Amino acid sequence: GYKQANVVILHKSLADDFEKFCHANDGPLPLLYRSKPGDWKCPSLSSDSDIRTDCLQYRIYEHGACTGSLKSLKEYSQQLKDMVTFYIGCSFSFEKAFQNAGIPIRNVEQKCNVSMYKTDVPCYTISTFCCNLVVTMRPIPESKLGAAVLSTSELKEAHGAPVHIGDPGLLGIQDLSKPNYGDPVRLHPGDIPVFWACGVTGVEAVVNSRPPLAFTHSPGCMFVTDLKNDNAALTSSREVPQVHCISQSPLHYSIVSAEAAQKIKTLETLIGIDPGDRGIIHLLRQDELLKACLSMSHAQSVLITTGFPTHFTHEPPEENDGPPGALAIAAMLQALEKEVAIVTDQRAMNLNKKIIEEAVQIGILKKPIPLLSYQRESADSALTFLCENGNPGKPRFDHLVAIERAGMAADGNYYNARKVNIKHLVDPIDELFLAAQTIPGVTTTGVGDGGNELGMGKVKDAVKKHIKNGDVIACDVEADFTIVAGVSNWGGYAIACALYILNTCEIHDRYLRKAVGFPQLSKRTIWLSALPSVAKEDKLLKTLVRHGVRSGKTASLEMEVDGLPFYTTHSLMIEKLL
Numbered sequence: 001g002y003k004q005a006n007v008v009i010l011h012k013s014l015a016d017d018f019e020k021f022c023h024a025n026d027g028p029l030p031l032l033y034r035s036k037p038g039d040w041k042c043p044s045l046s047s048d049s050d051i052r053t054d055c056l057q058y059r060i061y062e063h064g065a066c067t068g069s070l071k072s073l074k075e076y077s078q079q080l081k082d083m084v085t086f087y088i089g090c091s092f093s094f095e096k097a098f099q100n101a102g103i104p105i106r107n108v109e110q111k112c113n114v115s116m117y118k119t120d121v122p123c124y125t126i127s128t129f130c131c132n133l134v135v136t137m138r139p140i141p142e143s144k145l146g147a148a149v150l151s152t153s154e155l156k157e158a159h160g161a162p163v164h165i166g167d168p169g170l171l172g173i174q175d176l177s178k179p180n181y182g183d184p185v186r187l188h189p190g191d192i193p194v195f196w197a198c199g200v201t202g203v204e205a206v207v208n209s210r211p212p213l214a215f216t217h218s219p220g221c222m223f224v225t226d227l228k229n230d231n232a233a234l235t236s237s238r239e240v241p242q243v244h245c246i247s248q249s250p251l252h253y254s255i256v257s258a259e260a261a262q263k264i265k266t267l268e269t270l271i272g273i274d275p276g277d278r279g280i281i282h283l284l285r286q287d288e289l290l291k292a293c294l295s296m297s298h299a300q301s302v303l304i305t306t307g308f309p310t311h312f313t314h315e316p317p318e319e320n321d322g323p324p325g326a327l328a329i330a331a332m333l334q335a336l337e338k339e340v341a342i343v344t345d346q347r348a349m350n351l352n353k354k355i356i357e358e359a360v361q362i363g364i365l366k367k368p369i370p371l372l373s374y375q376r377e378s379a380d381s382a383l384t385f386l387c388e389n390g391n392p393g394k395p396r397f398d399h400l401v402a403i404e405r406a407g408m409a410a411d412g413n414y415y416n417a418r419k420v421n422i423k424h425l426v427d428p429i430d431e432l433f434l435a436a437q438t439i440p441g442v443t444t445t446g447v448g449d450g451g452n453e454l455g456m457g458k459v460k461d462a463v464k465k466h467i468k469n470g471d472v473i474a475c476d477v478e479a480d481f482t483i484v485a486g487v488s489n490w491g492g493y494a495i496a497c498a499l500y501i502l503n504t505c506e507i508h509d510r511y512l513r514k515a516v517g518f519p520q521l522s523k524r525t526i527w528l529s530a531l532p533s534v535a536k537e538d539k540l541l542k543t544l545v546r547h548g549v550r551s552g553k554t555a556s557l558e559m560e561v562d563g564l565p566f567y568t569t570h571s572l573m574i575e576k577l578l
Contacts, residue, residue, distance in 0.1 A: 325492020
């Protein structure tokens, strides 16, 4: 029922740097109090404390090595006169909030210490203080994940919201039964491992800095303050966190504010209008844009494909729906400092190379994007393309996006909306999406507007039932996430806008960086400049026309929507999304 603290005691010459280290990594190291040299009390936390005796057990470190455990530090009183004590927040302090929310505390039920693990997530380095993040793990029933995040997100002095939910391997933790500190805690059926930043990170920092002498609490043997948990400091943030599952293999959840999620749902509604009155309303799946973009936000390397050769008697046969949306996604991914590449048909390589070069010249892209082609040469060609040496444990890309890309139908052919087979113009890039289903950690998104695009297999039953010629043209290849738009380019613009919304969301930003280092919001101006605009898309569409790329929509860009020319509606859509 009382607020608890981790303890780190260092020589006064190291104190300023360690305080900076705490502020630079305030998820694991929320600083509650810093003493003056030789001061054994902490009046703001306890009225009559003595740090030499008030922890149940201490550890002594000499030149980075733990040389023993102690019940009292009184024998070191002379040395302590030149040492500074840091009191750092502890996750035990939020267990009362768990109880109030009806969330079981498995380590308490099992009468053992919480499990603590070293991760492969580096903290922000300050001087000699550098280490990887340490986390605690608490098993949480899946139905209680939202409550667990909500009940801890405001308790910044107790590490705040979780930094990871799901597969421990994504943090570099190989075996939950072998914690680095504390005791193993058993998961009940239906429990999800949830990880919070841990103050034992400070112990790791001490070990790595190798000071001649240092003391810490023994993990789990906390300094107990006089402050009730009810008095835990709340932040002024009014953002409410939401939890969304973005992958089953490996299991991975993400966190975003309700406000950001609602904005992205609004984008999804905007792009769902049907200018061709083709019946796409029956293909719409709620929250696919949000989940797809959460997955992309966590990705490090994204592969994009586009190209629908609907004008099979024309050269080039491509339509101008697809490339602008693909480049809008690529531009935002570049601004977010992710690796991005485009894979297209071998016959269209020169055309796409010119388009990418001109996209750089007119300011859509910061730099050229690697352009790739894929051909099936053997049964494992797709795996070899996607992974280093064909090893599924080493994927080159962790997210694949298809936007207005011809998709393979159930009979193995590729069809335009008029049931014309265009297989001779399409390379088998679908195989990459099929192979991705077998590679843990690789997720896929399909963007389409008619049901015959790559990734639309997820809604193929609805395509066959509600879309003209759907029984023949429906794509049979599924993506993990299916984004349906009135025009596929609109889906690309919406993805770019949604990625901007996510990365300017403080709750999501903190989760992405695992609560270490500093917020990335200072890069907002760069991200803003990467968003699509009417001016950019106007230049790009003119570039496509100059290279002979024509509209693929049935009534072309001259058709009217609600009394307005389609191109005007296209510009208005960009403005609405922005």
